[in-house]
Amino acid sequence: MTPIQIAIVGVGKIVRDQHLPAISKNADYRLIAAASRHGTVDGIDNFKSIEAMLEAVPAIDAVSLCMPPQYRYEAAHLALQAGKHVFLEKPPGATLSEVADLEALAAAKGVSLFASWHSRYAPAVEAAKAFLASTAIRNVKVIWKEDVRHWHPHQEWIWAAGGLGVFDPGINALSIVTHILPRPIFITSATLEFPENRDAPIAATIAFSDAGKLSVSAEFDWRQTGKQSWDIVAETDAGEMVLSEGGAKLAVDGKLVHEEPEQEYPMLYRRFAELIKAGKSDVDLAPLRHVADAFMLGRRKFVDVFYD
Amino acid sequence: MTPIQIAIVGVGKIVRDQHLPAISKNADYRLIAAASRHGTVDGIDNFKSIEAMLEAVPAIDAVSLCMPPQYRYEAAHLALQAGKHVFLEKPPGATLSEVADLEALAAAKGVSLFASWHSRYAPAVEAAKAFLASTAIRNVKVIWKEDVRHWHPHQEWIWAAGGLGVFDPGINALSIVTHILPRPIFITSATLEFPENRDAPIAATIAFSDAGKLSVSAEFDWRQTGKQSWDIVAETDAGEMVLSEGGAKLAVDGKLVHEEPEQEYPMLYRRFAELIKAGKSDVDLAPLRHVADAFMLGRRKFVDVFYD
Numbered sequence: 064m065t066p067i068q069i070a071i072v073g074v075g076k077i078v079r080d081q082h083l084p085a086i087s088k089n090a091d092y093r094l095i096a097a098a099s100r101h102g103t104v105d106g107i108d109n110f111k112s113i114e115a116m117l118e119a120v121p122a123i124d125a126v127s128l129c130m131p132p133q134y135r136y137e138a139a140h141l142a143l144q145a146g147k148h149v150f151l152e153k154p155p156g157a158t159l160s161e162v163a164d165l166e167a168l169a170a171a172k173g174v175s176l177f178a179s180w181h182s183r184y185a186p187a188v189e190a191a192k193a194f195l196a197s198t199a200i201r202n203v204k205v206i207w208k209e210d211v212r213h214w215h216p217h218q219e220w221i222w223a224a225g226g227l228g229v230f231d232p233g234i235n236a237l238s239i240v241t242h243i244l245p246r247p248i249f250i251t252s253a254t255l256e257f258p259e260n261r262d263a264p265i266a267a268t269i270a271f272s273d274a275g276k277l278s279v280s281a282e283f284d285w286r287q288t289g290k291q292s293w294d295i296v297a298e299t300d301a302g303e304m305v306l307s308e309g310g311a312k313l314a315v316d317g318k319l320v321h322e323e324p325e326q327e328y329p330m331l332y333r334r335f336a337e338l339i340k341a342g343k344s345d346v347d348l349a350p351l352r353h354v355a356d357a358f359m360l361g362r363r364k365f366v367d368v369f370y371d
Numbered sequence: 372m373t374p375i376q377i378a379i380v381g382v383g384k385i386v387r388d389q390h391l392p393a394i395s396k397n398a399d400y401r402l403i404a405a406a407s408r409h410g411t412v413d414g415i416d417n418f419k420s421i422e423a424m425l426e427a428v429p430a431i432d433a434v435s436l437c438m439p440p441q442y443r444y445e446a447a448h449l450a451l452q453a454g455k456h457v458f459l460e461k462p463p464g465a466t467l468s469e470v471a472d473l474e475a476l477a478a479a480k481g482v483s484l485f486a487s488w489h490s491r492y493a494p495a496v497e498a499a500k501a502f503l504a505s506t507a508i509r510n511v512k513v514i515w516k517e518d519v520r521h522w523h524p525h526q527e528w529i530w531a532a533g534g535l536g537v538f539d540p541g542i543n544a545l546s547i548v549t550h551i552l553p554r555p556i557f558i559t560s561a562t563l564e565f566p567e568n569r570d571a572p573i574a575a576t577i578a579f580s581d582a583g584k585l586s587v588s589a590e591f592d593w594r595q596t597g598k599q600s601w602d603i604v605a606e607t608d609a610g611e612m613v614l615s616e617g618g619a620k621l622a623v624d625g626k627l628v629h630e631e632p633e634q635e636y637p638m639l640y641r642r643f644a645e646l647i648k649a650g651k652s653d654v655d656l657a658p659l660r661h662v663a664d665a666f667m668l669g670r671r672k673f674v675d676v677f678y679d
Contacts, residue, residue: 158664160664224670273472353468355667356467360533
C-alpha cells in the first residue's frame with residue numbers, strides 16, 4: 064500500500080518527543096509537511112498556517128493536530144472539509160460540542176477522525192482490563208499527583224480558562240479508568256481547587272459511581288513534590304490490583320504481573336492507520352465528558368496563589 | 372389502545388402546575404400512582420419512594436421523574452431496570468455521563484427514554500425555525516434575564532453545586548437555540564458570575580460559533596427586576612427576528628407573525644406517548660452539553676453575595 068502522506072500541525076515538545084519518532088518508525092506513513100506558528104521540522108516543507116499548508120500541498124492525506132485544544136476546532140474543520148483524515152492529540156477539543164460537530168463532519172466527508180487517548184495504550188492497560196473483567200471489583204482509587212512546575216513549566220495556556228489545569232494530566236487517568244472498568248461510571252460529587260490567581264484548578268477530588276453502585280474515587284493534584292504518583296488501585300475479590308506509573312506496570316497483591324516497554328505513540332499511529340484503512344472513526348468522548356461533568360457538578364474551593 | 376398507566380415521582384410545584392393537568396387531559400394516559408418524599412396527589416395511590424411504588428404497583432407502564440436533577444439517576448435506573456418507560460423533566464440529570472448511561476440502559480431494556488425540553492414546544496418555536504431556515508442569519512443574541520427571587524424563592528438546591536444556578540432557566544434558551552438554528556453551535560468563550568456565598572452562578576455571558584462562523588451570544592442573568600426578558604433575536608437577510616416571551620411570540624421587523632396559546636406540557640406528553648408507541652427514545656443532550664462546556668471553558672468571576 065502507498066504510505067499515508069501525513070502532516071503535523073502545532074510543532075511543540077510533544078511532537079518532537081513522541082509524534083515524529085512514532086511516525087518515522089511506521090512504514091504506513093510518510094511525513095511530508097508541517098504547519099506551526101513557531102516550530103519547524105527538518106527535511107520537509109514547513110508552513111506558518113494549516114490553510115497555507117493545505118493550499119500548497121494537496122497530496123496530504125492526513126493531519127495530526129497537536130496545538131493547544133483551544134485552537135484545535137478550526138484546524139480540524141479545515142482539514143476535514145478538505146477531505147483529510149484527522150488525528151487529534153488529547154484532549155480532542157476545548158468543548159464537547161465542537162468535537163461532536165467534527166465527528167458529524169468526518170462522517171459526512173467519509174474520512175477518519177481519531178480522538179486519541181495515548182494513556183490507553185500504556186503497556187499494562189489491557190492486562191488490567193482483563194484482570195478486572197475476571198473478578199468482582201470492590202472499589203477503585205485513582206491517585207494522579209505530579210509536580211506541575213516540573214512537567215508544565217511556564218505553560219500559560221494550561222492555566223487559562225479552558226486549559227483544564229490539573230485535568231490535563233487527570234484526563235489521562237480518566238481515559239484509562241473508562242477503558243478498564245466493566246461498566247460506565249458517572250460523577251456523583253467533586254471538589255475543584257483553584258489557586259486564587261488562576262482560571263484553572265490545581266487539584267480535584269472526585270467521587271464516581273456506576274449502575275452497580277461501585278465506588279470510584281479520584282485525587283488529582285499538581286502540587287506533588289518528591290515521588291510522583293500515577294496509580295489506579297482496585298480492591299477486588301482476587302486481590303489488590305495496582306496499575307502504576309501511568310499504566311506501565313501491573314501488580315496484584317504486590318507481585319508484578321505485567322511490565323513492558325512503553326509504546327504509546329507508536330500504537331496510536333498504528334491505530335490511526337487501521338482506522339483510515341477501515342474507513343472508520345474513533346471518537347470516544349467519555350474522558351472529556353467526565354471533565355466537563357466535574358466542572359459542572361463540582362464545588363469550587365479557593366487555595367493559595369500559584370506562581371511558576 | 373389501552374391507556375399508558377403512568378406514575379409521577381417527585382410531587383412539587385411543576386407537577387401540580389403542569390404535569391397533572393397535561394396528563395389528565397390526554398386520553399393516552401391514566402395516572403395510577405405517585406411517589407414523593409413530601410407531596411401527594413389526590414385520588415391515587417401515593418408512596419414515599421419509587422422503590423415502594425414499583426414494588427406495590429406492577430401495572431405501571433411509565434414514570435415521569437420530576438425531582439431535582441441530583442436525585443434523578445437512581446430513580447431512572449430503577450424504573451428502566453424494571454422495564455418502565457421514563458420521562459425526564461429538564462435537565463435530564465446532574466451529569467452528561469449518567470444520562471448517557473440511562474440511554475444505553477433504555478436501549479438494552481427495549482423501553483422509551485424521553486429527555487424532555489419543554490421550551491422547545493413553546494408556541495412560536497417551530498415558526499422561528501422555519502423562518503431561520505428560509506434566510507441567511509447574520510448574528511443571534513439570546514437575552515434570558517429574570518428575577519430569581521420571584522421565580523425560585525428559597526429553592527436552595529438550585530444554588531448547590533450541580534444545581535446549575537442561572538443555567539436552570541438558561542438551559543431553556545439553549546434548548547430552543549439548538550433546535551431552531553440550522554447548524555450545531557459550540558462555545559468559544561464564557562464568563563460565569565458566582566455570588567461569593569454560592570456554589571452556582573447567578574449570571575453568565577457566553578459566545579458561541581458554528582462551522583459557518585456564525586456569531587451567537589447569550590446573556591443569562593438572575594438579577595433582573597422589573598421587565599423580564601426571555602428573548603432570542605436574530606439579524607437576518609429577511610429582517611430582524613424576535614422570538615420573545617420564552618418562545619411564545621414571533622415577530623419580524625417589529626410585526627407579530629405568530630402567537631398561539633401555550634401548550635408546552637400537553638405537547639411533551641403527546642410526544643412521550645408517540646415515542647412509547649413507536650418503541651423509540653429521544654435523548655438530545657445538546658442543551659446540557661453546552662452548560663457543561665460553559666462550566667469547563669468559562670472563566671469564573673466573583674460578585675456580590677446573594678441572599679433570598
